[in-house]
Amino acid sequence: MIEISQLKKTYFRGDGTPVPALIDVSFDIADGEFVTIRGKSGSGKSSLMNILGCLDTPTSGRYLLAGEDVSGYNDRQRSLLRSRRIGFVFQSFNLLPRTTALENVEVPALYGEHELDRSKALALLQRVGLGERAEHFVSELSGGEQQRVAIARALMNDPPLLLADEPTGNLDSAAGESVMALLKELHRDGRTIVVVTHDEATAAHADRELLIQDGVIASDIVRAVSSGTGKS
Amino acid sequence: MKRLAALSLANRSMLRNPLRTVFMMLGVTVGIAALIAMSTVGESTRQETMRQFKNMVGTYDVINIEPGASATRGMPSLTTVPPTLKFADSKALTEQVDGIVAVAEVQNAFDLDAKYRDKSTAVALYGISANWLEMHSYFIDFGSVLTDEDVATVARVAVIGPDVRDALFPGEDPLGKQIRIGNVPFQVKGVLVTRGAGPGGSSLDSIVFIPVSTASKRLFNRDYLTTITVQLADPLNPEPVADAITAVLRERHGIVPPGEDDFSLGSPLAAAEQVADVDSTLTRVLTGVSIIATVIGGTVIMSLMLIAVSERRREIGVRRAVGATRNDIMLQFLVEAAAVAFLGGLVGVLLGLGGGVLATVQQNMPPALHWSSIVWAVALSVGVGLLFGLQPAWKAANTDPIEALRG
Numbered sequence: 001m002i003e004i005s006q007l008k009k010t011y012f013r014g015d016g017t018p019v020p021a022l023i024d025v026s027f028d029i030a031d032g033e034f035v036t037i038r039g040k041s042g043s044g045k046s047s048l049m050n051i052l053g054c055l056d057t058p059t060s061g062r063y064l065l066a067g068e069d070v071s072g073y074n075d076r077q078r079s080l081l082r083s084r085r086i087g088f089v090f091q092s093f094n095l096l097p098r099t100t101a102l103e104n105v106e107v108p109a110l111y112g113e114h115e116l117d118r119s120k121a122l123a124l125l126q127r128v129g130l131g132e133r134a135e136h137f138v139s140e141l142s143g144g145e146q147q148r149v150a151i152a153r154a155l156m157n158d159p160p161l162l163l164a165d166e167p168t169g170n171l172d173s174a175a176g177e178s179v180m181a182l183l184k185e186l187h188r189d190g191r192t193i194v195v196v197t198h199d200e201a202t203a204a205h206a207d208r209e210l211l212i213q214d215g216v217i218a219s220d221i222v223r224a225v226s227s228g229t230g231k232s
Numbered sequence: 233m234k235r236l237a238a239l240s241l242a243n244r245s246m247l248r249n250p251l252r253t254v255f256m257m258l259g260v261t262v263g264i265a266a267l268i269a270m271s272t273v274g275e276s277t278r279q280e281t282m283r284q285f286k287n288m289v290g291t292y293d294v295i296n297i298e299p300g301a302s303a304t305r306g307m308p309s310l311t312t313v314p315p316t317l318k319f320a321d322s323k324a325l326t327e328q329v330d331g332i333v334a335v336a337e338v339q340n341a342f343d344l345d346a347k348y349r350d351k352s353t354a355v356a357l358y359g360i361s362a363n364w365l366e367m368h369s370y371f372i373d374f375g376s377v378l379t380d381e382d383v384a385t386v387a388r389v390a391v392i393g394p395d396v397r398d399a400l401f402p403g404e405d406p407l408g409k410q411i412r413i414g415n416v417p418f419q420v421k422g423v424l425v426t427r428g429a430g431p432g433g434s435s436l437d438s439i440v441f442i443p444v445s446t447a448s449k450r451l452f453n454r455d456y457l458t459t460i461t462v463q464l465a466d467p468l469n470p471e472p473v474a475d476a477i478t479a480v481l482r483e484r485h486g487i488v489p490p491g492e493d494d495f496s497l498g499s500p501l502a503a504a505e506q507v508a509d510v511d512s513t514l515t516r517v518l519t520g521v522s523i524i525a526t527v528i529g530g531t532v533i534m535s536l537m538l539i540a541v542s543e544r545r546r547e548i549g550v551r552r553a554v555g556a557t558r559n560d561i562m563l564q565f566l567v568e569a570a571a572v573a574f575l576g577g578l579v580g581v582l583l584g585l586g587g588g589v590l591a592t593v594q595q596n597m598p599p600a601l602h603w604s605s606i607v608w609a610v611a612l613s614v615g616v617g618l619l620f621g622l623q624p625a626w627k628a629a630n631t632d633p634i635e636a637l638r639g
Contacts, residue, residue: 055553055634076557083555090637094550098248111555157555 001192002029007061009047021047023215034187036195036203039212049196054078087154091166093146095138101149102134108156124152144175164195180205257576259529264580266522271605272588276597278508285504288430290368292501293467297460308458310341315456316494329476333463336364339447347412353399355440359447375422383443390418394426395437530620537624549636562629569621577613
């Protein structure tokens with residue numbers, strides 16, 4: 001699914017001073033793996049996630065997503081990739097305000113390659129256990145419920161890769177556990193899931209943990225044999 | 233289909249902040265309302281003027297020939313025209329020009345006193361050939377019209393307008409009575425149906441018609457005409473007749489190139505349009521002001537949308553993350569701006585129509601508006617929305633999704 005080699009990302013301050021965020025990062029993630037990328041604030045994990053999510057481009061190095069070299073893609077090409085290959089889950093849910101759960105789930109379809117399918121959005125809400133609340137406005141939902149809506153939204157365009165950035169960061173521990181349980185279920189259904197977090201307890205849910213420190217991968221620990229289809 | 237869905241979802245944001253949407257619409261609404269109200273009043277005035285002009289001239293299917301190289305300002309009369317157009321010219325036109333139904337002769341003067349016993353009133357006096365009245369849609373209320381025989385016998389008879397009757401014969405039958413104009417007695421043989429008001433609201437009924445021969449020989453002692461009116465067989469194609477008239481008259485008047493015509497041809501329709509289409513300076517200033525108001529409305533849309541774009545950074549970030557391209561975002565905000573301006577324009581059209589109808593009814597004019605004014609007004613609103621939505625949409629499209637999603 002993901003093949004990364006010698007990835008570098010360098011930012012530049014206003015006076016031109018280079019600030020390296022990713023120094024030399026290489027790893028692969030196979031189809032169907034459930035991986036966490038754990039790191040402290042400033043470790044480079046956000047930069048890495050932005051590149052993995054095709055929101056940003058690396059300064060140098062190679063990024064193959066599903067066999068496709070996307071390192072040099074322009075803004076438009078990356079928009080298309082995000083639409084087709086990647087589902088995002090954010091720490092603060094990022095649902096559209098004053099909009100119903102169902103409408104939020106439909107948003108990716110507006111930019112995808114298929115016609116808008118309301119029944120699919122409804123089915124996804126049922127999948128995350130919110131079928132009854134489809135017509136509720138997001139402000140009427142609890143944090144845990146909002147994050148489930150966000151996960152349903154991430155699945156709307158059937159992306160092979162689900163990318164979650166601190167998905168439990170704004171939730172109490174019970175809601176956080178249930179969100180992680182949902183991600184595990186989706187993983188069992190065969191999806192590749194990458195969770196970026198600073199939290200060891202959250203990271204412990206995954207089969208494999210990449211630890212990032214100061215812009216390099218410090219450790220790569222496999223906790224359990226992936227139940228995925230396993231190809232690197 | 234999907235694009236439509238995207239837009240309908242996008243435009244729901246208008247409902248999310250109704251007060252702001254109202255403010256965005258306001259400037260455009262005011263500007264467009266003023267434009268439409270003014271167009272309504274303008275078009276009503278124009279049509280009313282055309283109607284009054286038609287009422288005065290009776291017909292548009294004619295060519296008027298006046299003496300002098302250029303048409304006199306206002307109505308020609310014996311005191312304002314050169315003595316170059318003769319009775320013989322009129323006769324020659326009847327005989328030599330094709331495409332003519334009738335030729336009528338006029339010798340007229342204004343502000344003459346008509347007297348009956350101790351009463352007196354100022355009238356417009358028209359010496360006319362017998363066919364003139366019918367050609368100009370004047371009808372007899374009672375009595376009889378002027379005839380060819382009256383003209384041939386230089387009869388001292390008159391047909392009077394209702395105002396003249398009211399002034400000279402209150403409560404009295406005027407038929408057979410003698411009125412005096414310039415000490416010449418005329419026997420009243422007919423009273424005209426009222427014509428009402430001409431352009432500017434002046435009465436068309438204070439008028440006396442006598443045979444043109446009588447006017448020439450017994451009253452004015454002048455042998456030239458003030459107008460020859462030629463009725464066209466084919467009013468839609470006046471040029472060949474006009475050319476033939478010009479050729480005949482030039483020859484008769486002995487004019488050779490490069491000499492200029494000593495007469496002029498005019499169309500009452502053209503004259504009416506000229507009168508009706510004179511834009512007042514006020515109209516032009518008001519049009520300018522309402523367009524400026526619309527443009528100010530556009531800048532309000534722009535600034536409020538710039539604020540909205542800042543507030544909706546998150547939303548933009550989310551849409552970009554789930555696959556929206558820059559163009560998608562740009563389109564969304566452009567459509568929002570256009571939709572707000574369109575709504576504002578629509579409300580403005582309705583308000584303007586209401587105001588225009590009120591204003592015209594108050595002036596006793598039938599309200600009138602050309603539908604193209606509405607189309608232009610709506611197009612102007614949408615155009616303003618698109619133009620002033622451009623910068624906010626550009627800003628939205630170039631919002632960095634990483635920055636927008638942070639925090």
